[in-house]
Amino acid sequence: MRIGITGAGAIAMGYAAFLSRNGHAAWLWSHSGNGTQELREGKALHVSGAIEGEFHPQVAEGAADLAKCDVIVLALPAYGYRRVLDELADNLEARHTVIISAHLSFAALYLAKKLGERGLQIPIAVWNTTLLTAKAQSRLHVRVGAIRSKVDMAVVPVRSADSAYKICAGVFGDRFLLKDDLLTIALSNLNPQNHMGIVLCNLTRIERGETWGQNSNMTPAVARLLERLDQERIAIASAFGKTVRTIFDHSALSHGVSGDSVAEIYANLAASGKDPQGPKDINTRYVLEDVPFGLVPMLHLARISGASARLHECGVELLEACYGRDFAAENDILSELGPLDSDRLRRLVVEGYPVGFSPEGIRKEAASQ
Helix, strand or coil: CEEEEECCCHHHHHHHHHHHHCCCEEEEECCCCHHHHHHHCCCCEEEEECCCEEECCEECCCHHHHCCCCEEEECCCHHHHHHHHHHHHCCCCCCCEEEECCCCCCHHHHHHHHHHHCCCCCCEEEECCCCEEEEEEECCEEEEEEECCCEEEEEECHHHHHHHHHHHHHHHCCCEEECCCHHHHHCCCCHHHHHHHHHHHHHHHHHHCCCCECCCCCCHHHHHHHHHHHHHHHHHHHHCCCCCCCHHHHHHHHHCCCCCCHHHHHHHHHHCCCCCECCCCCCCHHHHCHHHHHHHHHHHHHHHHCCCCHHHHHHHHHHHHHHCCCCHHHCCCHHHHCCCCHHHHHHHHHHCCCCCCCHHHHHHHHHHC
């Protein structure tokens, strides 16, 4: 099958290798074109780790070219979602299935809204995390750390869940757990909370560009912060009536490692040789992506559910002070979705946006509330 991938970073390249190894034709689209220039020149993608080999994925020259694929996977940082989705939405057809990996900031609803304005509704699958972990050694050398055995997914609209699930399993293997709706997935992504805790406790290391092992430096004090952040996320999910995995469940399913504490889990990972380097640049996606597009939406969910998220709030405020930035203002997706109170959000994650609706209808709905 021909699979399109938006992005040209480590995860996108890892997906291209994974798909090629499994007999699919992978097509990569870099919005700027910079990330795929060397592939366009005929150079090979070198992959090591959990996937080994040289690969030659095809390069799409734009959104229209990528849309020749029936399945399209978003594999790029969330701060790049909007410009890519805006171009992609104009080229999608009823035959398409879109996968967002890993989903942040209700981007699936943004795409559904854009398509609804065109009179179109297609299956949009969302994953709670990436299928694999990967680090770029250079532009065309990627090391895949692990391929996850289980990934949670949901589909907008929910009535398309079975068909989208079959496509995900058929392309990527029998590793998906189908959840009830997008809201559960939004509450299941641990990366933003974990990355915030890691950054807050290692910020000077990151700013100075030091080389440090992320897992081996998960001291008991840092680990306790991650546990408390996880408890807040679980409480927000409970306020919506959702049951989601804990950080302990996630570690067991994603990494095959367990422990009585988060500190023990990370120590076990480091002891097994899994100790990726932590960020070495203050402009890490752990902050620039995960705060505006992961934590800001989580705080919105806390507010509309009435759940407490004091540590999340304080963490975001501390990082805004350290960076001198208003991260909430940098989210260019949430504000485009109209009023997201609890009742409307619950409806949208199940039904999506109606075909043929108008932005004026959203404004009238907001004014009536």
